[in-house]
Amino acid sequence: MAEPAHQPVMVRQVVDWLAPRPGGLVVDATVGLGGHAAALLGACPGLRLLGLDVDPEALAAARERLAGFGERSELVQRSYWELAAVLEARGIEHVDGVLFDLGVSSLQLDSPQRGFSFRFEAPLDMRFSGGGVTAAELLADADEEELVRWLVEYGEEPRARRVARAIAQARRRATIATTTELRRIVTAALGGRHGKIDPATRTFQALRIATNRELEGIPLAVEAAARALVPGGRVAVISFHSLEDRLVKHALRRLSGRCVCPPGSFACQCRPESLVEVLTPHPARPDRDEERTNPRARSAKLRVAARRAS
C-alpha cells in the first residue's frame, strides 16, 4: 500500500514538547494515520503509545504504519471524549503525555466517497466514524437560524445568512444530497471565487464540524488528559481554527487555576483548578519552511501544559 499522503504538522515541536522517555506511556488521542505516533515512538525506543481515533479507515492506516513498533503501540477505535474511560478500562492510572491533533486528516479530505471535499462528487456524508447522522441529514433538518450559527461559529463565514437562506430555499425544492449540489448552491449565493479560497470552503468546514460535533468534547477531553498526567507530564493540543484554539486556551487556563468566566460575570462559575502550568502563553506555530511546504500547517497552533507536582 502506498504511504498515506498526510503530512503531520509541527512534528519536531510535538516530540520536543512531549519529551518522551523510555518506559513512558503517551496517548495519541487523534492518532489519524500515525504520523505523530511514529515520530514519538521513533524518537524514544522504550516508549509505549496508546492511539485513539474514531475513524476505522484511519486506524487501519495507522496500524500498518506503526506495525514496525510491535507491541509498543496499541490502537483503539474510541473517541477522545471517552479518554478517562479508555484509560480506566486498561487499569492505566497515569500517562506521561497526551497529544490531540484536532480536525480532519488528508486521508479523509482526499477520500472522494466520504463527502468531506467539494473537489469530488459524492454523497454528503462527512462522518469521521461512519456512524450517526450524515451531513446531508443534518442539512435537511437544521432550522435556518441553526445553519446561520454553524456558518458563523464553525465556518467563520462572513455572509452566513445569505448562505443559510440559499440552502433553506434549495432544500424546499429537493434534498441536498451531494457535495457538488451544496457547492453549487453556495457558489450561486456568494458569486464566484473572489479571493484565494473557494466560496464553499467555509460552508463545508462548518458542516463537517457540526456533523461530528467536533468542538463539544474538547474541554472535557483536555481536562481528562490533564488529570491522567504524571507530575511533569504534558498535554499538547494542535488546533486549526480560532474557535477550537479558544476552547483549548480556556480549558488550559481554567486548569491552571485562572477564571475564564466572561468579563463582568457576577460570580465565578467556571471552577478553576490548579492542575497544570501552561507552557505556551502564546501558541507555538509552525516554522516558515513548514508553512511553505505543508499548506495544512498554515493555520496550526500548538498549546502545551505540564501537570503540576501537587
Ligand SMILES: C[S@@+](CC[C@H](N)C(=O)[O-])C[C@H]1O[C@@H](n2cnc3c(N)ncnc32)[C@H](O)[C@@H]1O
Ligand atoms: C488531523 S488528524 C490526525 C493526524 C495524525 N496526528 C497523524 O499524524 O496522522 C485528526 C484525526 O482525529 C480524528 N478524530 C476526530 N474526532 C475524534 C474524536 N472525537 N476522537 C478521536 N479521534 C478523533 C479524525 O478521525 C482524524 O483521523
